[in-house]
Amino acid sequence: MPTSFLRSIVSISLAALLSTIAPVAIGAANADTAPAPQAVAEPPAATKTDADNNEITSFTLGNGLEVVMIPDHRAPVVTHMIWYHVGSADELPGKSGIAHFLEHLMFKATKNYPAGEFGRKVAEIGGQENAFTSNDYTAYYQQLAPQALEMAMTYEADRMENLVLTDEVVATERQVILEERRSRVDNSPSGLLAEEVNATLYQNHPYRLPVIGWLHEMEKLGLDDALAFYEKYYTPNNATLVISGDVTADLVKTLAEKTYGKVPRRAEPGKRERPQEPEQNTKRIVSLADPRVSRPSFQKRWVAPSYANARPGEAEALDLLSEILGGSPRGRLYQTLVVSEGVAAAAGAFFDGNGLDSGSFALHGSPRGEASLEDVERGVDAQVENIIKNGVTQEELDAARNRFLKSIIFARDSQTGMARIYGSTLSVGQTIKDIQEWPDRIKAVKKEDIQEVARRYLVDGRSVTAYLMPEAGAPDKKAKDQGGGGAGPSEVLPAEGTVQ
Amino acid sequence: MIRPLFQRSIAALLILFATIVASHAVEIKEVVSPKGVRAWLVQDDFVPLISMRFAFKGGAAQDPAGKAGLANLMTSLFDEGAGDLDSETFQVKLDEAGGEMGFTADMDNLMGSVRMLAEKRDQVTDLVAMAVQRPRFDQAPIDRMRQQIVAGIKGAERDPETIAERKFTEALYGAHPYARPVYGTPESLAGISKADLSGLHRRMFARDNLVIGVVGAISPEELSVLLDKVFGDLPEKAELAPVDAARTALGETTRVDYPLPQTTISLVYPGTRRDAPDFFASYIMNHILGGGTFTSRLTNEVREKRGLAYSVSSGLQSSDHAAALIISTATRSDRAEETLQLIKDEVARMAKDGPTTEELAEAKKYLAGSFAVTNLDSSSAVANTLVMMQDEKLGIDYIDKRAGLIDAVTLDEVKAVAGKLLTTDPAILIVGQPQT
Numbered sequence: 001m002p003t004s005f006l007r008s009i010v011s012i013s014l015a016a017l018l019s020t021i022a023p024v025a026i027g028a029a030n031a032d033t034a035p036a037p038q039a040v041a042e043p044p045a046a047t048k049t050d051a052d053n054n055e056i057t058s059f060t061l062g063n064g065l066e067v068v069m070i071p072d073h074r075a076p077v078v079t080h081m082i083w084y085h086v087g088s089a090d091e092l093p094g095k096s097g098i099a100h101f102l103e104h105l106m107f108k109a110t111k112n113y114p115a116g117e118f119g120r121k122v123a124e125i126g127g128q129e130n131a132f133t134s135n136d137y138t139a140y141y142q143q144l145a146p147q148a149l150e151m152a153m154t155y156e157a158d159r160m161e162n163l164v165l166t167d168e169v170v171a172t173e174r175q176v177i178l179e180e181r182r183s184r185v186d187n188s189p190s191g192l193l194a195e196e197v198n199a200t201l202y203q204n205h206p207y208r209l210p211v212i213g214w215l216h217e218m219e220k221l222g223l224d225d226a227l228a229f230y231e232k233y234y235t236p237n238n239a240t241l242v243i244s245g246d247v248t249a250d251l252v253k254t255l256a257e258k259t260y261g262k263v264p265r266r267a268e269p270g271k272r273e274r275p276q277e278p279e280q281n282t283k284r285i286v287s288l289a290d291p292r293v294s295r296p297s298f299q300k301r302w303v304a305p306s307y308a309n310a311r312p313g314e315a316e317a318l319d320l321l322s323e324i325l326g327g328s329p330r331g332r333l334y335q336t337l338v339v340s341e342g343v344a345a346a347a348g349a350f351f352d353g354n355g356l357d358s359g360s361f362a363l364h365g366s367p368r369g370e371a372s373l374e375d376v377e378r379g380v381d382a383q384v385e386n387i388i389k390n391g392v393t394q395e396e397l398d399a400a401r402n403r404f405l406k407s408i409i410f411a412r413d414s415q416t417g418m419a420r421i422y423g424s425t426l427s428v429g430q431t432i433k434d435i436q437e438w439p440d441r442i443k444a445v446k447k448e449d450i451q452e453v454a455r456r457y458l459v460d461g462r463s464v465t466a467y468l469m470p471e472a473g474a475p476d477k478k479a480k481d482q483g484g485g486g487a488g489p490s491e492v493l494p495a496e497g498t499v500q
Numbered sequence: 501m502i503r504p505l506f507q508r509s510i511a512a513l514l515i516l517f518a519t520i521v522a523s524h525a526v527e528i529k530e531v532v533s534p535k536g537v538r539a540w541l542v543q544d545d546f547v548p549l550i551s552m553r554f555a556f557k558g559g560a561a562q563d564p565a566g567k568a569g570l571a572n573l574m575t576s577l578f579d580e581g582a583g584d585l586d587s588e589t590f591q592v593k594l595d596e597a598g599g600e601m602g603f604t605a606d607m608d609n610l611m612g613s614v615r616m617l618a619e620k621r622d623q624v625t626d627l628v629a630m631a632v633q634r635p636r637f638d639q640a641p642i643d644r645m646r647q648q649i650v651a652g653i654k655g656a657e658r659d660p661e662t663i664a665e666r667k668f669t670e671a672l673y674g675a676h677p678y679a680r681p682v683y684g685t686p687e688s689l690a691g692i693s694k695a696d697l698s699g700l701h702r703r704m705f706a707r708d709n710l711v712i713g714v715v716g717a718i719s720p721e722e723l724s725v726l727l728d729k730v731f732g733d734l735p736e737k738a739e740l741a742p743v744d745a746a747r748t749a750l751g752e753t754t755r756v757d758y759p760l761p762q763t764t765i766s767l768v769y770p771g772t773r774r775d776a777p778d779f780f781a782s783y784i785m786n787h788i789l790g791g792g793t794f795t796s797r798l799t800n801e802v803r804e805k806r807g808l809a810y811s812v813s814s815g816l817q818s819s820d821h822a823a824a825l826i827i828s829t830a831t832r833s834d835r836a837e838e839t840l841q842l843i844k845d846e847v848a849r850m851a852k853d854g855p856t857t858e859e860l861a862e863a864k865k866y867l868a869g870s871f872a873v874t875n876l877d878s879s880s881a882v883a884n885t886l887v888m889m890q891d892e893k894l895g896i897d898y899i900d901k902r903a904g905l906i907d908a909v910t911l912d913e914v915k916a917v918a919g920k921l922l923t924t925d926p927a928i929l930i931v932g933q934p935q936t
Contacts, residue, residue, distance in 0.1 A: 054546075074546050075526075075876035107794075116795070116804075123793045124862060126869020143873045175807025182762035183810055183830050292758075295655030330595050339644065345651035368651040399595055406598045409617060413547045414878040470658075 057249045058432055061256060063265050064237025068422050068432065069252045070244035072415045078245030079416050080152045081141040083423040086233040089135040089206040089274050095225055097177065097213015100133040102226045104173050106140065110162035118155040135207050136356045137427035143416060146246050153259040160234055161263050170223045178219070181212050189290035190468060197466040200286050201301050205277045205357060235266035240426045244419040274357060277303055280462045289469040296373040297366035300380070300465045304351065304457045306359035308428045315353045316441050317449040318361060318457065322351035323400040324392050324450065325383060326363065330399065333365070337379045343371035347380060356428040361457060384458050391451035404442050526882065528896050533724045535732035539712035540886040540896065541723055544879065548618045550716035551879035553887045555609040558704040561677040561743045561821070567692055569684015571610055573645060574697050575603035580641035583630035587641050590627065599624030601631065607678055608820040609891065610704060615880065618717035621726070629730040632705065637697045650686045661764065664756035664931040671754050672768065672927055676746040678822060707731060709738035713886025715879040746822035751925040763836035763932025764828070767843065770921050771816055771823030774892050780905055781913040782921065783816055787863045788855045789846070790814030790827055797846050802829060808839045825921055833933040851922035854915030867906050871899070
């Protein structure tokens with residue numbers, strides 16, 4: 001259920017890349033973008049018994065529901081998340097936004113319980129709950145005391161098969177998602193631009209659709225659309241249950257069989273085959289000028305492989321490439337453009353490798369002082385060309401790699417973070433083994449691999465460049481003294497966010 | 501963000517506390533180093549890392565007149581050179597040691613955050629000690645960070661929300677330091693010198709002015725050594741400028757007209773200070789009115805029944821020198837007046853009748869159970885909690901006492917505080933389509 005209190009896990013604030021709390025924010029960002037294993041998190045020998053109990057385990061129920069259990073006994077809290085392997089990229093043409101709309105409607109009545117009862121039960125014991133939708137998955141979660149886990153599982157399993165909707169409920173909630181769209185997109189120039197950049201980057205794949213939906217299609221979404229989507233995709237064999245926290249694997253198994261185990265296989269969604277991208281042959285430019293913008297900025301994006309579909313080692317190399325280029329203040333973009341040359345207020349890079357069908361790679365920058373946007377863009381391009389031509393040094397590869405490996409250990413510190421890593425990764429067809437072997441694969445990347453993925457994927461003639469400009473007209477790229485910085489609200493986020 | 505009311509002050513986070521399940525979950529030890537540095541520790545070996553949070557009292561309210569943005573600028577410079585290490589060398593060493601160090605300022609505090617692998621404790625804290633005690637404030641990093649901050653301010657100067665927040669904050673606080681932007685202005689930043697930074701550092705970074713929370717794989721003995729290394733050689737006493745209590749000007753409506761598809765609305769009512777006797781009554785009342793769950797009255801009326809907004813909430817915020825209850829929402833422009841009236845009606849209903857017995861009981865249960873969920877999800881969250889408890893002088897046994905404090909609140913007390921806070925005409929901010 002949406003709320004503005006919780007932020008998307010992939011909407012990493014670019015402001016955080018700037019100065020004050022940058023190191024902490026970057027650690028968190030890595031944790032989200034990179035799968036993390038459990039192996040590194042074993043406690044010292046002194047608590048060996050606990051170590052045995054801290055192993056991540058999984059099993060599959062008879063109806064096909066995969067269950068993952070991530071122990072964490074530090075506090076009497078458990079995170080319960082159900083991940084449906086369906087998102088906005090699975091929507092029928094003309095029905096954009098239905099995955100997210102259904103997510104909202106899942107908080108309404110079922111055959112067994114009135115609307116709001118589940119939420120009241122969670123609130124009654126001080127629990128938290130919410131849900132979010134992305135291109136590839138839709139997830140619902142509660143965080144509460146372990147004694148309440150059975151209650152949460154009972155209600156969550158119930159709404160997997162017993163949702164009841166009426167036209168009245170659908171009509172009111174449609175107003176809510178339209179307000180959500182106005183907040184996230186229509187009220188914000190950067191929100192509008194991000195949406196249309198995405199629609200340009202992908203020419204055929206439904207990743208081009210906004211998760212929240214196009215306004216004119218959202219206005220027409222109805223009860224039948226929601227129920228059809230529900231009946232097709234909400235079934236135990238199309239979901240992953242992730243439980244992390246202060247419970248045992250045995251208890252989870254018992255409760256899962258008692259609750260979700262009773263839900264029949266309701267449908268056979270089949271293999272997820274969405275329209276794929278054709279060969280891309282053009283460099284595209286998207287530009288938005290708005291009187292609310294006083295600082296020009298640009299981003300440049302490419303379709304790239306994701307962990308789920310890359311050739312071995314490529315996604316890992318792209319992850320490290322983004323870190324070396326601009327994943328931290330130690331990155332080449334910041335050190336060159338912000339520190340040495342002093343032309344940029346911000347410059348960075350981002351790789352999103354979490355998609356089922358593809359990932360994307362993004363660079364961004366904005367000028368400061370007397371520099372122009374063109375100066376910054378040229379400088380960013382030069383850094384990419386330099387890596388394509390000359391590769392990276394062993395030292396910067398090792399430094400970037402160490403930041404990743406450290407972030408894996410830090411990731412184990414967050415109960416909900418761990419549940420999100422496992423849930424999102426398994427929802428796009430990857431395995432627990434893939435997650436746990438990620439550090440080894442990161443360790444295996446050579447500097448030649450970095451150069452090779454840069455050469456192969458960061459091709460200028462297949463890029464999309466987006467400009468967010470102060471005044472009407474084409475990008476004149478003359479910034480005067482209006483640069484970029486961390487405090488502004490008009491940051492261009494390189495990644496498509498999830499919608500809550 | 502409307503500062504300082506809208507920023508997440510330490511006190512605002514504190515009010516999320518509740519206990520019961522938490523009491524056996526966190527064993528807090530007080531550690532006092534040989535040089536007298538005091539910290540609260542939760543020892544935990546589950547993950548081989550150490551999180552440390554600390555706060556120096558002061559913050560942006562200490563910025564001298566005409567030098568707004570000084571404390572915030574300072575927070576950007578601690579990893580830009582310290583001791584005998586220049587910016588480049590310092591950052592490379594911190595990166596090699598795998599340490600994360602960040603600083604941030606709000607109006608009342610300047611806060612630090614450090615995270616490290618336990619095995620790299622010595623290397624990382626050597627660098628943190630240098631940053632805390634001997635920041636260099638070299639001219640090149642000062643100029644670079646100043647330019648970045650100025651670029652950010654200028655980048656937002658035509659954004660109607662930013663313009664509105666500035667206007668509203670100035671209307672609320674008048675001549676008080678809280679009326680000034682934490683980030684400063686291009687003009688105020690231009691006048692800040694290295695001497696200003698060193699001076700504020702010397703006055704604010706002192707041992708009598710500091711609270712510390714540490715969580716993770718470290719023993720009390722090891723922490724004791726760490727505390728002396730990082731903080732032990734700071735001056736004993738801070739020299740802060742006195743800050744008056746803010747007089748929040750309510751009753752006026754501030755409008756920023758802009759043709760937006762959605763209108764944002766904020767209402768500011770009087771609040772209750774964290775140390776006031778009716779704080780918990782206020783907190784319970786706010787929770788029922790528009791607190792952070794989907795069961796609040798405002799969410800039910802505005803969102804669930806009518807679909808007028810995606811988010812509507814109220815929050816009780818208390819900083820060192822001001823307190824307020826703030827309601828905020830965003831709604832389609834053609835129904836903004838209707839939504840505002842609906843909120844006012846709900847406020848009036850709460851002011852007149854207070855909550856029902858059932859609502860009070862449910863709110864108490866929620867607040868009792870939510871502590872662990874909202875405060876114990878990670879080492880950093882626990883460390884943050886330890887800092888906040890000390891900042892508010894709540895006592896090391898506060899978590900155990902808190903359930904009783906909540907439970908003792910009566911229906912009459914909640915009704916009384918609703919009548920006290922919600923019968924005042926609020927300050928209102930409306931950003932969106934001009935009303936015809």
